[in-house]
Amino acid sequence: MSAKESLKQKAYYAIKEKIISCEYAPGAMLNEEALREELHVSRTPIRDALSRLEQEGLISILSKKGIEVSGLSINDINFIFEVRLxxxxxxxxxxxxxxxxxxIYKYFDIFSAPAHAYSKDEYFRLDDAFHDTIVDAIQNPYLLRTYDWIHNQNLRFRVMTGQYVDYRLERTTQEHMKILTxxxxxxxxxxxxxxxxxxxASKNATFDLILNNKIAEIPRSK
Structure with a gap:
């Protein structure tokens, strides 16, 4: 990889990670100059990264307004579950x-333990890895490419709602065990x-939380 490509990758992954972790919150406005200073790279890698992130639906580049981190509305969350289903x-x-x-045995052993045996962050990483393993079994590259697009949105959604889903962890473990068995x-x-x-079950629990106003909807910009 050339030095130029390396800088493009650095900018892309750094911005993407901040979006997925919600350090750059849904609906936040980003500034190209501020990103350059923060990441210590030139304009070209930043613009290349922003172009890729717009294609992935993580940002919108708005004429005369700037760069907006895409929101996640109720419809977006519904669409995420629709694709996953x-x-x-x-x-x-x-x-x-x-x-x-x-x-399969590895994940069977992991989820044989009670959910509280892991920290919440660790549990979520294991949960993501489990679902990724299943999807990665797909041999069709076109299907995988499409799934990647919603996977990033799902990770953001997980960060946004994670503090509210403690009561689902044990049920999730039981559901995983049924799948693995x-x-x-x-x-x-x-x-x-x-x-x-x-x-x-995950979808229903999520919408119960939303309808009970425990998760604020962050609408996608028009």
């Missing part, structure tokens, strides 16, 4: 056999159904 059960049903048994039996149809049930 299409992809993740499908991945298990059609590509589950690609997942090695030792990988079916996987160990190579019963991919059952695994797909358990994944669908898990995602629907």
């Amino acid at each position: 299409l992809y993740e059960p499908y991945a298990l049903l059609n590509y589950g056999s690609q997942i090695k048994d030792e990988v 079916a996987c160990l039996k190579h019963d991919w149809e059952r695994a797909a159904k358990e994944m669908e049930a898990h995602l629907l």
